Amino acid sequence: MQWRGRRGSRNIEDRRGKRTVGKAGGVGGLGLVAILVIGYFLGIDVTPLLQDNGLGAQQEQSVSQEITPADRDAGQFVSVVLADTEEVWAEIFRDQVGEPYNPATLVLFKGATQSPCGGASGASGPFYCPADKKAYLDTDFFVTLERRMGAGGDFAAAYVVAHEIAHHVQNELGILMQANRIRQQSNQADSNAISVRIELQADCFAGLWARYAQARFASLEQGDLQEAVNAAKQIGDDTLQRNAGRRPNPHTFTHGTSAQRQRWFAKGYETATIQACDTFGARQL
Numbered sequence: 001m002q003w004r005g006r007r008g009s010r011n012i013e014d015r016r017g018k019r020t021v022g023k024a025g026g027v028g029g030l031g032l033v034a035i036l037v038i039g040y041f042l043g044i045d046v047t048p049l050l051q052d053n054g055l056g057a058q059q060e061q062s063v064s065q066e067i068t069p070a071d072r073d074a075g076q077f078v079s080v081v082l083a084d085t086e087e088v089w090a091e092i093f094r095d096q097v098g099e100p101y102n103p104a105t106l107v108l109f110k111g112a113t114q115s116p117c118g119g120a121s122g123a124s125g126p127f128y129c130p131a132d133k134k135a136y137l138d139t140d141f142f143v144t145l146e147r148r149m150g151a152g153g154d155f156a157a158a159y160v161v162a163h164e165i166a167h168h169v170q171n172e173l174g175i176l177m178q179a180n181r182i183r184q185q186s187n188q189a190d191s192n193a194i195s196v197r198i199e200l201q202a203d204c205f206a207g208l209w210a211r212y213a214q215a216r217f218a219s220l221e222q223g224d225l226q227e228a229v230n231a232a233k234q235i236g237d238d239t240l241q242r243n244a245g246r247r248p249n250p251h252t253f254t255h256g257t258s259a260q261r262q263r264w265f266a267k268g269y270e271t272a273t274i275q276a277c278d279t280f281g282a283r284q285l
Helices: 030-042 047-051 069-097 140-147 154-172 175-184 188-217 224-234 237-243 258-271
Strands: 012-014 018-023 059-064 105-108 112-115 118-121 127-129 134-137
Touching: 012 069, 069 105, 069 154, 069 188, 105 154, 112 134, 127 154, 134 154, 140 154, 154 175, 154 188, 154 224, 175 188, 188 224, 188 258, 224 258
Parallel strands: 012 105, 105 134
Antiparallel strands: 018 059, 112 118, 127 134
16 A cells, blocks of 8 residues: 555544553443454453443553654554545545535554543454544554454555544444444344444445545555455454354354455445445345
8 A cells, every 4th residue: 555655634643652551430332342352352251341331430540651663653654544534535425425524533542541432452453432433543453463363464454444434434424323222222132233234334334435545546556455355354253253262153243254344345345335335224244
């Protein structure tokens, strides 16, 4: 991906110089999904964490952290990708929605931080919090993606950013709020099924972004799309559970299988329309 020397976004909140430590209060909403991801990555039983959803008082403490040259480089990369999403989604909203696009803020952190959706850590992976319309990312996740999950490459990292911003797009379109409202009224199995459709639509939107980004910036290089498709494969629920030493259990899936994630990313890239990304109306995922 050709990104150096290009415009970066101003919608970056960089918290990497300070790390928040201590005991966080209750976990809710997308924070539950983050806890499940921790379990997948580390191969641990997270049931006690899901059951302990109390609203204890926050106890926070900040410690200074070193920002390495690699951190700065990763931050610049994320800033450029975020700027690309802003320009692309502004164009898509104008042409396909008929409304202006209000961009998200992306929070860079290192180690741990807090959000209205619960605590975040490098182990939990990137996530989007609809309560403050911010995406949260520890860029060390890119290292995890490459070294522990076999999904290296700058466009694999760009796909991760695009996927989280896609959740903001869902929020702007009113999709995320409605889907989460239904999830709250559903049993666990149905809630998980809705979560899968949310995530697969975000994958489709990420593919749609990639198509527009290539047309607008000509930034994709040979092999970039394969990097994104491979990343989608490596973070499928079945692959994550299998790599954690478990037998894949579809009833617990919250993001979709590897094949589904690859298929919906490709569909977004091939069709280049929001309408084609309607995972909620799809009979087969």
